[in-house]
Amino acid sequence: MTAPSFTNSTLTISDRIGRYFSIVSMLPALFLALWTYALLASGAWSNAPDLKSLTARTNHLSPAGVAWLMVATLLVALFLHPFSFAMTQLLEGYWGSSSVAIGAMKPRIIHHRKRQRQLQERSDQHYDALRQRSNQLSEKKLMEDKQEGAARDGDDPDEWNGEESERKLIGILDSKLGDQLMVHVVSHEAARRRLKRYPEENRVMPTRLGNALRRFEDAAGSQYGLNAILTAPHFSLIAPDRHTQYLRDSRQQMDTTISLCTVSFLATIIAVVFLLTDGLWLLVALVPYALAYVAYRGAVAAADEYATAVTTVIDLNRFQLYESLRIDAPRDT
Numbered sequence: 291m292t293a294p295s296f297t298n299s300t301l302t303i304s305d306r307i308g309r310y311f312s313i314v315s316m317l318p319a320l321f322l323a324l325w326t327y328a329l330l331a332s333g334a335w336s337n338a339p340d341l342k343s344l345t346a347r348t349n350h351l352s353p354a355g356v357a358w359l360m361v362a363t364l365l366v367a368l369f370l371h372p373f374s375f376a377m378t379q380l381l382e383g384y385w386g387s388s389s390v391a392i393g394a395m396k397p398r399i400i401h402h403r404k405r406q407r408q409l410q411e412r413s414d415q416h417y418d419a420l421r422q423r424s425n426q427l428s429e430k431k432l433m434e435d436k437q438e439g440a441a442r443d444g445d446d447p448d449e450w451n452g453e454e455s456e457r458k459l460i461g462i463l464d465s466k467l468g469d470q471l472m473v474h475v476v477s478h479e480a481a482r483r484r485l486k487r488y489p490e491e492n493r494v495m496p497t498r499l500g501n502a503l504r505r506f507e508d509a510a511g512s513q514y515g516l517n518a519i520l521t522a523p524h525f526s527l528i529a530p531d532r533h534t535q536y537l538r539d540s541r542q543q544m545d546t547t548i549s550l551c552t553v554s555f556l557a558t559i560i561a562v563v564f565l566l567t568d569g570l571w572l573l574v575a576l577v578p579y580a581l582a583y584v585a586y587r588g589a590v591a592a593a594d595e596y597a598t599a600v601t602t603v604i605d606l607n608r609f610q611l612y613e614s615l616r617i618d619a620p621r622d623t
């Protein structure tokens with residue numbers, strides 16, 4: 291199951307065409323068209339790339355040539371759009387039910403489950419070290435205060451309860467002594483941020499993007515007893531325009547980064563095919579490969595933003611959903 295789509299189904303045909311072929315959505319297709327043109331113009335298909343030939347052909351590119359590039363970009367975008375859902379599912383980790391797919395999914399799921407446990411252990415270790423070091427600093431300060439006769443009741447860490455210990459920790463972090471604890475604070479928070487992208491251990495997916503989306507699919511609306519996947523079409527029809535626009539923008543950002551990741555991977559394959567026998571020129575394929583990696587990580591970050599948008603829309607429109615379905619509002623959360 292992939293991310294719920296809150297796209298408003300009442301959009302007109304012109305609105306849909308405008309969304310499908312917006313400038314932002316055309317950028318990945320334009321990149322693929324320009325990359326392929328650069329390889330062809332440099333003569334990479336038959337010989338080693340010639341930068342002089344590429345420069346000469348680019349400088350003398352006619353208006354008709356530019357028009358053909360635009361047509362190629364439009365065609366790439368046209369063929370990529372119907373596969374956007376399939377591309378998203380592929381990057382999420384829905385690879386099918388064949389023995390090959392299951393065999394590929396199993397080690398990746400185990401890897402992420404181990405990674406999730408490692409992050410939890412790292413977070414706990416740094417938090418425990420933070421509390422331990424904080425108590426040591428408090429005891430040291432207590433000894434200094436006793437020597438100066440400035441000790442007060444309640445300054446002994448052995449007498450603190452959980453709430454008092456937490457308050458003292460915050461006090462130390464807000465002082466100069468907190469400088470000595472920053473390594474544990476930063477490490478603890480970094481591990482916690484990465485843990486937030488994982489669902490429950492029995493729901494782990496084979497990829498980063500899949501885990502980020504699965505986590506929010508399970509969490510969004512759960513505090514109200516609502517299932518984000520099941521209620522997505524309903525919210526898309528009752529939410530105000532500014533809410534659905536916010537959702538569309540967030541979804542568009544995620545879809546664009548996924549498209550960029552896909553076309554960058556295709557560009558990598560094209561470069562390998564063109565440059566396979568050209569020695570060190572094959573290293574050029576690392577450029578689109580690196581872009582694919584960066585775009586994928588961007589898609590994971592965009593998934594976090596989309597999750598926030600969906601969660602917010604559910605928070606703000608759940609009572610309108612009850613009214614539209616003629617269901618009595620709940621007495622509590």
